[in-house]
Amino acid sequence: MTHFKSIITLLLLLVFGLGVNAQSTALRPYEGATHTYTWNGLASGLDYEFFLTANSDGSGLMDDGSTFEFDFLDSPTGTVAPGINQAAVPIAWRNGAAFKTYHVWLRVTIPGGCSNQRYVVVQPQPNTFDLLSENIPVDNTESCPAVTAADGFNPLAPGYNAGTTTLQFKVRREGGNRGWQFEPVVSIDPSWNLDVTIVSIVAASAGTLTADVSNLYTVPASDNEVTVTVAVKNYAGTEQIVSLEVRNQKEEQTRLTDSNPSNDKVQHRITVMPVILDMGGV
Numbered sequence: 001m002t003h004f005k006s007i008i009t010l011l012l013l014l015v016f017g018l019g020v021n022a023q024s025t026a027l028r029p030y031e032g033a034t035h036t037y038t039w040n041g042l043a044s045g046l047d048y049e050f051f052l053t054a055n056s057d058g059s060g061l062m063d064d065g066s067t068f069e070f071d072f073l074d075s076p077t078g079t080v081a082p083g084i085n086q087a088a089v090p091i092a093w094r095n096g097a098a099f100k101t102y103h104v105w106l107r108v109t110i111p112g113g114c115s116n117q118r119y120v121v122v123q124p125q126p127n128t129f130d131l132l133s134e135n136i137p138v139d140n141t142e143s144c145p146a147v148t149a150a151d152g153f154n155p156l157a158p159g160y161n162a163g164t165t166t167l168q169f170k171v172r173r174e175g176g177n178r179g180w181q182f183e184p185v186v187s188i189d190p191s192w193n194l195d196v197t198i199v200s201i202v203a204a205s206a207g208t209l210t211a212d213v214s215n216l217y218t219v220p221a222s223d224n225e226v227t228v229t230v231a232v233k234n235y236a237g238t239e240q241i242v243s244l245e246v247r248n249q250k251e252e253q254t255r256l257t258d259s260n261p262s263n264d265k266v267q268h269r270i271t272v273m274p275v276i277l278d279m280g281g282v
Helices: none
Strands: 010-012 034-040 047-053 070-072 077-079 086-093 102-109 115-122 130-135 164-174 180-189 196-203 217-219 225-233 240-251 265-270
Touching: 034 102, 047 086, 086 102, 130 240, 130 265, 164 180, 164 240, 164 265, 180 196, 180 225, 225 240
Parallel strands: none
Antiparallel strands: 010 034, 034 086, 047 077, 047 102, 070 086, 102 115, 130 164, 164 225, 180 217, 180 240, 196 225, 240 265
16 A cells, blocks of 8 residues: 555644543543544545544444444545645544444545555543532531621511522532533522522632523633522521522533533522511500
8 A cells, every 4th residue: 555655643632621630532532522533734635534443453343323332423524625634523422432442543545546544542431520519618508597787687677678698509510621511590499489599600710600691601621610609588487498400511622411410409408587576565
């Protein structure tokens, strides 16, 4: 076989964060992650084909239509466009991929002429990307209603004002160091209290975050956690259970989803504020 003289260099599209958390990479992707595999240094006009095999000698061809552990998200074949000098394909690694080793090949061919091919070894890993909700501190699971003027408590107001209790929760990332997204959902028991709101979501580095039109908050790679501040209207004689749940969480670049839904929801109990009725005998 005639080999091209040009040196083909593999460009793995990796984004390294500042943290020390393990991450999904192109050569060691988490199950559920998507990575784009790009080869540079190609001449325009070459036909190319990506394919996967079980072995380094090119045997044991794997078909994404019958091997459900991976998927080509774009066509694995094409022609190198003028001025591009590279070929790329995104591969999604599915559940079960961690039980195998894959050889990701690129074959390029001069139309009507010779071919050349290269491969990299990919060893998928079990997904450890996780977002979890916690009280602040983690064991602060119940508290009394706030009854200070700073919290709006005013027994002399017309109709009486029991004020508002402010709670803080933490949403924390583990097992990743890229940008991440989530939707915070606050609920309360009794559900008739409609006056429960998210006051702010703040990251240490990025500061106050703003939701998009889908109520998703995007957190940069530099932040492993955010503080969610919630305000709840007080009602005398009523215990209130406030819940914060994270939904639609994912890692931005790899589209990786949460590996452990069991810790997505946390609760805090606001204990009963005693009832005081009108004064008599005056």
